[in-house]
Amino acid sequence: MNSQERFLAALKGQPVDRPPVAHVSALTTVELQETTGCFMPAVHADPEQLATLGFANHEVLGFDAVSFIINYFSEPTALGAAIDYGAKDVLPVYKSHPWQNAEDASCPADILDRAPIQTYLKTLAIAKRKYAGRCAVLGKIMGPFSMAPVMHGLENLMMGMIDDQPKMKHFAETAADVLVKCANAQFEAGADAIAIGEGGAGANMLSPEMYESFLMPIHQRMIRAIHGPAVMHICGDITPRLASMAKIGLTCFNFDWAITPTVMKKASAGKFTIMGNVNTTDLAMGKPEQIAQQVRECLAAGVDIISPGCAVSPKCPNANLRAMAEAVAKA
Numbered sequence: 027m028n029s030q031e032r033f034l035a036a037l038k039g040q041p042v043d044r045p046p047v048a049h050v051s052a053l054t055t056v057e058l059q060e061t062t063g064c065f066m067p068a069v070h071a072d073p074e075q076l077a078t079l080g081f082a083n084h085e086v087l088g089f090d091a092v093s094f095i096i097n098y099f100s101e102p103t104a105l106g107a108a109i110d111y112g113a114k115d116v117l118p119v120y121k122s123h124p125w126q127n128a129e130d131a132s133c134p135a136d137i138l139d140r141a142p143i144q145t146y147l148k149t150l151a152i153a154k155r156k157y158a159g160r161c162a163v164l165g166k167i168m169g170p171f172s173m174a175p176v177m178h179g180l181e182n183l184m185m186g187m188i189d190d191q192p193k194m195k196h197f198a199e200t201a202a203d204v205l206v207k208c209a210n211a212q213f214e215a216g217a218d219a220i221a222i223g224e225g226g227a228g229a230n231m232l233s234p235e236m237y238e239s240f241l242m243p244i245h246q247r248m249i250r251a252i253h254g255p256a257v258m259h260i261c262g263d264i265t266p267r268l269a270s271m272a273k274i275g276l277t278c279f280n281f282d283w284a285i286t287p288t289v290m291k292k293a294s295a296g297k298f299t300i301m302g303n304v305n306t307t308d309l310a311m312g313k314p315e316q317i318a319q320q321v322r323e324c325l326a327a328g329v330d331i332i333s334p335g336c337a338v339s340p341k342c343p344n345a346n347l348r349a350m351a352e353a354v355a356k357a
Contacts, residue, residue: 029089029091030090030161032090033218033219036330038255038299045329048301048331049092051334051336051338053334058079062082070118073146074152077094077156081156084160093166094146094165098167098168102173102176104137105137107124120176125197133204146165164220164221165212165219166212166221167205167209169260170241171226177201178197187236205222209253210253220254221280222256232267242274258276259281262282265289268290271293282335282336287328300330303324304324304332314349321354334350
């Protein structure tokens, strides 16, 4: 099997020659930037360089599937959120929150024509043309409950969940409309699967009851409207909410290092596939053998796709990331 075939088969729970290695959260390193000559922040506006930098995750690190969109900033930026694009060792961060009133939130008819969206659509098209068969091409969008605090402000969202929940639901539903449109455009551009980064709905943000009543219906509607396989990531130990994950239509769940692989495998069995969950702190600060041991534990538990458990720091050493693929090859 080639890398693309291997990943897509594992994503669907089909037989593979070996488990694939992939990532869906933010991942590029300073070392990869130096190897390719494609540096943040300039690369964020250059589709050719972004595709080259993304492919280095396959060529240098051995990943079977690569997200060619480094971070989750494009949709909010296209909607007017100010952003600090960071540096070669610093990922972008938001600087403003343009949705303050309910009427501020809408899905513009020209959203796909706006610069940040055009950049990543062109990047995916380049990646598909150049690298199809050599690696799986992954797209990426935010989750609606992660986009809402970017657009409205985290403190405002948390207060609003108490004081004005209908308004917060309007923000999350509007975000979902934007994100579905962008996800389907990514499939049209050549993505094999889409990652949904819903870190904002992490373990400390929503109780199981709040998730089921407020966010789960939005996730269900959103995933039904996306025209291809979806991989969702949520940060932290969401073990109390794992039963809900089986109800939203996911193809695969990228689980955080805080969840034990055996627990995740039991909860997901027959419902969706799983990818994870190498500790990103260890990836940044540990040794390759530590990483290899975690990979072996994931394989023993039956994890379908080996991946980091969350976003990876640009300061992470390539050797630790490469240890993931090397450990799978030796298993």
